[in-house]
Amino acid sequence: MASSANSNPVPKLYRSVIEDVINEVRELFLDEGVDEQVLMELKTLWENKLMQSKAVEGFHTEEQAALQAAAQQQAQQSQQVTQQTQSQQVLLPQQQQVTNWQSTRPNVTSAPQQQVIVQDPKILQHMSATGMSAAATAATLALPTGVSPYQQLITSQGQILQVVRAANGAQYIIQPQQQMVLQQQVLPQMQPGGVQAPVIQQVLTPLQGGLPQQTGVIIQPQQIVLTGNKVQQNTQVMQMAGQAGQMQQVQQVQQVQQAQGGAAQGAPQQQQQPQAQGGAAPGAPQQQQAQQMTQPQPPMMLQVDGAGDTSSDEDEEEEEEEYDEDEDEDKDKDGGEDGQVEEEPLNSEDDVSDEEDQELFDTENVVVCQYDKIHRSKNKWKFHLKDGIMNLNGRDYVFSKAVGDAEW
Amino acid sequence: MAYQLYRNTTLGNSLQESLDELIQITPQLALQVLLQFDKAINTALANRVRNRVNFKGSLNTYRFCDNVWTFVLNDVEFREVTDLVKVDKVKIVACDGKNTGNTAE
Numbered sequence: 487m488a489s490s491a492n493s494n495p496v497p498k499l500y501r502s503v504i505e506d507v508i509n510e511v512r513e514l515f516l517d518e519g520v521d522e523q524v525l526m527e528l529k530t531l532w533e534n535k536l537m538q539s540k541a542v543e544g545f546h547t548e549e550q551a552a553l554q555a556a557a558q559q560q561a562q563q564s565q566q567v568t569q570q571t572q573s574q575q576v577l578l579p580q581q582q583q584v585t586n587w588q589s590t591r592p593n594v595t596s597a598p599q600q601q602v603i604v605q606d607p608k609i610l611q612h613m614s615a616t617g618m619s620a621a622a623t624a625a626t627l628a629l630p631t632g633v634s635p636y637q638q639l640i641t642s643q644g645q646i647l648q649v650v651r652a653a654n655g656a657q658y659i660i661q662p663q664q665q666m667v668l669q670q671q672v673l674p675q676m677q678p679g680g681v682q683a684p685v686i687q688q689v690l691t692p693l694q695g696g697l698p699q700q701t702g703v704i705i706q707p708q709q710i711v712l713t714g715n716k717v718q719q720n721t722q723v724m725q726m727a728g729q730a731g732q733m734q735q736v737q738q739v740q741q742v743q744q745a746q747g748g749a750a751q752g753a754p755q756q757q758q759q760p761q762a763q764g765g766a767a768p769g770a771p772q773q774q775q776a777q778q779m780t781q782p783q784p785p786m787m788l789q790v791d792g793a794g795d796t797s798s799d800e801d802e803e804e805e806e807e808e809y810d811e812d813e814d815e816d817k818d819k820d821g822g823e824d825g826q827v828e829e830e831p832l833n834s835e836d837d838v839s840d841e842e843d844q845e846l847f848d849t850e851n852v853v854v855c856q857y858d859k860i861h862r863s864k865n866k867w868k869f870h871l872k873d874g875i876m877n878l879n880g881r882d883y884v885f886s887k888a889v890g891d892a893e894w
Numbered sequence: 895m896a897y898q899l900y901r902n903t904t905l906g907n908s909l910q911e912s913l914d915e916l917i918q919i920t921p922q923l924a925l926q927v928l929l930q931f932d933k934a935i936n937t938a939l940a941n942r943v944r945n946r947v948n949f950k951g952s953l954n955t956y957r958f959c960d961n962v963w964t965f966v967l968n969d970v971e972f973r974e975v976t977d978l979v980k981v982d983k984v985k986i987v988a989c990d991g992k993n994t995g996n997t998a999e
């Protein structure tokens with residue numbers, strides 16, 4: 487199984503740090519009167535985040551390691567996990583080969599073909615360790631590439647939602663369809679801390695054919711739309727107010743595609759549920775809706791001074807003020823835009839920043855360390871560093887010593 | 895006290911996020927956990943890691959403030975015995991390693 491000759495020291499190091507920290511703070515927790523359970527939860531969360539970040543290669547939790555060991559014992563040559571039987575994407579031509587091990591797996595594949603499915607077992611094992619249901623596993627596999635499970639939310643009904651983060655930063659919520667009836671209630675605080683990015687929900691309807699279909703709904707932040715199957719052919723769209731934050735007018739349009747026969751519910755309709763209803767979600771109509779992007783517009787400030795102010799005569803000013811007061815709300819965007827448009831050309835050339843964007847870059851490669859000696863000769867710099875952790879191209883590395891040269 | 899330098903790493907950030915998520919953990923307790931983490935990571939790096947890295951590139955900016963060096967390098971190659979990693983841009987933050995007696999970063 488070990489492919490590389492040199493073992494990566496990072497996972498072991500992180501493991502040991504986690505163990506040390508957890509053991510050390512156990513006492514602190516008890517002193518504070520916090521339950522041991524919370525400590526375990528902290529550890530689990532910590533490990534999960536590390537796993538999900540993919541910054542560490544080959545980082546497994548103990549459970550996953552046990553799972554892998556058990557799975558390997560079961561599968562052996564076939565390299566398949568039990569969950570794979572429910573996967574719809576690993577259907578290879580069945581070649582029954584009687585091996586010495588006498589694998590009883592229905593999908594026994596020959597050795598050369600094992601390479602094809604090697605990827606999936608790992609993914610599936612990874613999935614199964616995180617406690618996803620089979621449908622969710624298949625759903626996550628069916629996601630476009632570049633999307634990885636990010637978080638798991640547990641709704642009030644105990645359903646596990648997957649919050650997935652796509653490559654472009656948008657967050658998706660995948661809700662496996664288990665033919666359950668969702669409660670028509672407001673789910674309080676579905677997401678901690680508020681979701682900043684627009685949330686796209688994909689509703690997966692397991693079909694008889696086995697391939698899950700995906701429907702997309704793009705909704706605003708702080709709103710969570712759950713769709714559920716009532717009678718297996720109806721889709722119910724509900725709108726939940728995430729938090730008692732802003733109430734925004736949202737046009738939510740949803741399109742549910744159902745390939746199952748007889749699922750037609752009528753012409754697709756647009757569904758508008760203004761959020762001014764205090765967050766309650768009274769029985770949402772069961773409709774099929776077309777899917778559209780929702781584009782919230784941030785409220786723009788009314789600017790009455792500066793370029794937005796049309797000056798001089800008192801009469802005009804008085805009239806302007808009354809005018810502005812009356813139509814304050816309506817003129818929000820217009821007033822703001824008018825003011826801004828004239829301002830921008832004036833200020834746009836004031837900054838002489840030397841590519842400040844570079845400093846604010848998102849996934850920046852960072853090295854955190856200590857310096858032994860920093861030396862400079864003219865414009866030649868020499869660095870002697872030690873005890874560092876590096877994050878380069880998304881991966882983590884460590885070093886006890888680092889020596890570098892650079893020219894300024 | 896150990897440097898709080900390593901809190902902004904994958905390991906440190908995931909710990910901070912986890913602490914934030916668990917409401918049963920008071921802020922005071924969370925701080926204690928982080929302090930413990932600082933100690934643990936400093937010790938681990940000093941004792942358990944034994945590898946060497948070379949790098950070279952071009953220096954874009956340098957800053958030395960409060961005994962902390964901050965560099966931004968471009969087109970850097972990090973070379974270890976096993977492999978080579980190239981990046982367009984890297985930020986290096988380095989605290990004084992001569993004696994670990996300083997508090998804060």
